[in-house]
Amino acid sequence: MTNQLTAQMNTILANWIVLYMKFHHYHWFIKGKHFFVLHDIFEKLYNEVAINIDELAERLLALDKKPISTLKAAIDHSTIEEQNIEQTEQEMVNETIQDIKKMVTELKKGIELAEENNDDVTADLFISMTHNLEKHLWMFKSFLEV
Secondary structure (H helix, E strand, C coil), X not given: CCHHHHHHHHHHHHHHHHHHHHHHHHHHHXXXXXXXXXXXXXXXXXXXXXXXXXXXXXXXXXXXXXXXXXXXXXXXXXXXXXXXXXCCHHHHHHHHHHHHHHHHHHHHHHHHHHHHCCCHHHHHHXXXXXXXXXXXXXXXXXXXXX
């Protein structure tokens, strides 16, 4: 396994960690006419992200690599920004769409690197994550059309 793949896996892990906190923040601070719907969606998202964090960290450990495991390291290595404290529900949804797009891009880069390293298990893990995110992306985009 190359250092480039390990670095990409940790970038993706860092992004998941930042998203975990971001989705919690949105869950807690959502206000507006779509409160009930978005409150539930953000809870489902952070629960899904928690599983992704664990699976990816354990995959790194199984490969004898070190996963990022502190908030500071996650923030330092993430390509996703922390949330703005004051946001409308529209801004939260728009930022979530942008974050999902960024995650899909990072995951596709990870898939490519995993395939170059003949690491089908990591590629499969990233493909599954990409599939779920693309579904969420479609749903959030459809939500905005209401």
